Each structure stands twice: as C-alpha cells, then as structure tokens.
Amino acid sequence: MKSFDYIIVGAGSAGCVVANRLTADPSVSVCLIEAGGSDKSPLVKIPAGIFGLYGNKKYDYTFEGVPQRHLNNRTMMVNRGKALGGSSAINSMVYIRGNQNDYDGWESRGCKGWSYADVLPVFKKLEANQNGQSRDFHGTDGELHVTKPQDPNPVGRVFVKAGLAAGLQENTDFNADTQLGLGIYDVKQRSGQRESSYTAFVEPVLSRPNLSIMTHTEVLSLRIDGDKVTGLDAEVNGAAEQIQANREVILCAGTIVSPRILLASGIGDQAQLQALGIECKQHVPGVGENLQDHVDSMVTVRSAKSDTIGISAATLLPHIIPAPFKYWLNRKGWWTTNYVEAGGFAKTRLAEEAEPGSADADPDIQFHFTPLYRSHRGKKFEYGHGYSVFTCVLRPRSAGTVKLANDGTRRNVLIDHNFFADERDQKVLVEGVKKAREILASPEFDHLRGEEMAPGKHIQTDEEILEYLRDTTTTVYHPVGTCKMGIDEMAVVNPETLKVKGMQNLRVMDASVMPTLISGNTSAPSMLVGEKGAQMILSENA
Incomplete structure (x- = not known):
C-alpha cells in the first residue's frame, strides 16, 4: 500500500x-x-x-x-x-x-482571518503581475502570471467605450479600489x-x-x-x-x-x-448544502460586419488561415483570444436604491463581453459575425444542494442550483438584461449594428424578459459553498x-x-x- x-x-x-x-x-x-x-x-x-x-x-x-423548478424544469450541464x-x-x-465587501462579509459571519485586509496580502503573494498595476493591490514576485490579452479584438474596446452611455466609466483594474465600470480583463x-x-x-x-x-x-x-x-x-x-x-x-x-x-x-x-x-x-x-453559483443571461446580436471573430469568407484570408502562424511566430491573432477579453461590473436599479455603504449597494451584475456571435439556438458554432453580452447576478440569494444519488454507487451526485428560488435574483437579472441592452444601444455600436437575435426585439416588458430568462439562463461555472x-x-x-x-x-x-x-x-x-x-x-x- x-x-x-x-x-x-x-x-x-x-x-x-x-x-x-x-x-x-x-x-x-x-x-x-x-x-x-x-x-x-x-x-x-x-x-x-x-x-x-x-x-x-x-x-x-x-x-x-x-x-x-424555477426555470421551467430545464436541466443544464x-x-x-x-x-x-x-x-x-x-x-x-x-x-x-x-x-472587498465580500471578504469583510465573510469575517462578519464568523470567519476570522478572512477579511479583505487579511486576504489582500495573500493575493499579492501569489501574483506575478505583468501590467504595471498599483503595488498597493498587486504583487510581482509570485508564481501566477497575470497580464492583459495578447491581441484583443478591437470590438472589445467598442464595448468599453459604449459603457459611457450607461454611466459606466472605463475601469483599468477591477482588482483595485473599485469594481465599477467596464474594461479589458486581466487574464492568467x-x-x-x-x-x-x-x-x-x-x-x-x-x-x-x-x-x-x-x-x-x-x-x-x-x-x-x-x-x-x-x-x-x-x-x-x-x-x-x-x-x-x-x-x-x-x-x-x-x-x-x-x-x-x-x-x-x-x-x-x-x-x-x-x-x-x-x-x-x-x-x-x-x-x-449552501450551493451558490452565478446565474447568467445572454444578449446576442447578428452583424453583417466582419470586425468580430467569426467564420466567413471575409475572415478566411486575413484571420483564419494565418491564425496558427501568427500565434506560433509572435503570439498574435485569433488563437490568442480567451473570447471574454472585455467586461465589467455595474449596478442595477436595485443596487442604486440600496442603502449606501451596504453590500446591496455594491455592483450587483457582471458582464462578460464576447466579440463573436453566440448562437441563439444553442449551437456551439454559427457561421457569420456578431457580438454578445453575458450578464450574471453577482451575489445570488438562491441556494441549492449537492447530494448523493440514491443509486448505490456513492459516485453520482444530484446537483440542484435552485436558481431563481429567491425573487430578488429574478429582478436583478431582468434589470441586468436591460442594462446590457442600454450599453449595446450606444452610438459606439452603430457601425456594427445588427439584429438582436436573443432575447429579440419582441421581448421588452419585465415579464417577457423574465420568461426568456426562465427558458435560457445557465450557470457561469462559479459554484461555491x-x-x-x-x-x-x-x-x-x-x-x-x-x-x-x-x-x-x-x-x-x-x-x-x-x-x-x-x-x-x-x-x-x-x-x-x-x-x-x-x-x-x-x-x-x-
């Protein structure tokens, strides 16, 4: 043995x-x-x-x-x-x-030693920051390399600029003193x-x-x-x-x-x-018990322009065929993308109305912007071009479970996220979809304007958006607890x-x-x- x-x-x-x-x-x-x-x-x-x-x-x-049961009995991977x-x-x-308030919240629940003041030095110890970001928040001597995307798609910058239309300034460091705003994500x-x-x-x-x-x-x-x-x-x-x-x-x-x-x-x-x-x-x-995860929605737009990542005749010669050569020679081109190069954090109406200084007043939604068309039909790939915004509820109140299946194997599990069990989560995500649409309505996107395929222009009221979410929401793959x-x-x-x-x-x-x-x-x-x-x-x- x-x-x-x-x-x-x-x-x-x-x-x-x-x-x-x-x-x-x-x-x-x-x-x-x-x-x-x-x-x-x-x-x-x-x-x-x-x-x-x-x-x-x-x-x-x-x-x-x-x-x-709160998502029309759908299952999800x-x-x-x-x-x-x-x-x-x-x-x-x-x-x-x-x-920062996440960790202070842990300490207030009895988790001594887990406040933001406690964990910040640990994050800095682990990090080898390549961006020249503030030493107040970042470390350079750790093992984990943190940098910016090698060759980000320009449409990500369009998304960041479009945030101004929704009152969201550019944020160059989401791990510093504030999360609020849009920007290009740091990547590992x-x-x-x-x-x-x-x-x-x-x-x-x-x-x-x-x-x-x-x-x-x-x-x-x-x-x-x-x-x-x-x-x-x-x-x-x-x-x-x-x-x-x-x-x-x-x-x-x-x-x-x-x-x-x-x-x-x-x-x-x-x-x-x-x-x-x-x-x-x-x-x-x-x-x-206490399973929590970020429940996520999608707004996706078709575009006739080939500025975004996509398979089409217009991108074959300039991007698709040269991609492996660009990548292996100088780490440029489409093979460098992690697809969610841009994104950020925002407050919905619910957060804006919360008591100042409380956790509820912090940004309550996160965006992951992808400069490619994500299928409204659930396909892994779609021919053509477009762009998509994924919006998730940052601090869900719904909680689920992971249990052993009663099949005698002791290997199989029953995963129940219990998404949308709390009505607050429903309201936050409805408002999140509206905020995503507000950003995409900016004149910055005029040169890429196309048809919104999901939810679609026929879905406008809160009730219609909520039913769309019940039919389509997924996990962002952040389970904890x-x-x-x-x-x-x-x-x-x-x-x-x-x-x-x-x-x-x-x-x-x-x-x-x-x-x-x-x-x-x-x-x-x-x-x-x-x-x-x-x-x-x-x-x-x-």
Missing part, C-alpha cells in the same frame, strides 16, 4: 497551491491526486482552445444538474475541469478577486499561453523528490477511524487501490466532488446518510483551520468552503483558499 504524509485530493486551483507549499519542506511526503489526466493538449495551452474543452469528457466532468489544473485548465482565464496567461494553477505552482517544482502525482485516480471514499482519516479508497485507471495517510488528507476536489467524497465516507447529515444506507461517521449536516466555513450549525469546516467538524486530520481547501459567493470569477479566490489553508498547516507544524 502506498503511504504519504499528506494526501491532496484534486489538482485544481487550490490543490496545486497546497502541493507547492507543503512540498517546500523536504522532510514530508506529499501525494497530489487528480481524477483527470495531462494538461499538455494544445486545446488547454492555446487560449482559443476553450471551445474544444467545455463538454469534452476528457477534460470536463460534464455533470448534469437536476431539473430546475455543470462543467468542471478534469485534468491537471482542474477548472483552471478549462476556464476563460479571467483574473478577478471579488469585491504566460507568454500567450494559459496559466493554470498547475503550470504556475506545480510544474516548476516537479523535480522535488517528495512530490508524487497520481493522475486518472478517482477517490471513492475516505477510510475513517473515529475522528481520524487513515487513508482513502481509490480507483487508479479503473483498478482499486488503497492509499495511506500518515498525517492528513486535504480535499481540494471542488464544490461538487469534495462534498461527494465526504458524504460517501459517512460525513454529512445523519438522517440523509442512513436513508442512503451509509453509516454516519460524523454528523455534519451542512455537507452538500457546499462545505462552507463558519461558526453556525451548518458550517462544515472551521475558518481558522479548515478542518472538518469533528475530524482531527481532515481539511477542505477549495471553493466549497466559501460561505457566500464572491462578486466575480472564482479561480483566483480558490487559489487564495489553497494558500491560506497551506499556511494553517505549516503554522501548526512549526
């Missing part, structure tokens, strides 16, 4: 940071386990390869959620990364930390290639003899003796294997898989476990140690510990969790 001091389950945004920090001590052995495989594919490395990753079962878990780097190997590479890239958590934190230390990496390894359950984890049961390339933990097991498997492993191991709500025929080892009723930290009875981990309640040597360090969803993309905040968690372990052993 293989034996290690520390076993880290999940080589994603958080797990790779933890592996880097723990293996800096040559006296301990660390095993980093990943259910997926290599990240060496050009689809992963080249930014524009994103289109070949979502829904690709080699790199994506392709979970499917349960029917959403829940894309999560399954490769070295986890979801940071398949995401859009946008570098956003969230709003190095030399025009994707910078995942794996390439930033693990690849540079592969020569450390105390680091072992196991890929194609699915963790089925933990082996528990009283209040200690002694190891785990896994399948390596389909073959059963046991792995022993001498010190600790650290779950970094993400918001869907971390609670799945806990529940399969008998850690969760006692009544629910008994109903599944699973012996309850620790009664922790919050496991799998299912193993939340805190001090209330539904908390799963202690915020000062990230240890699971009742367990001595079992911790969770990933987005699932976030008690509330941060206002933005969740990859960088997940790395924050990994860094802070690793320091908790190191300080205990100092």
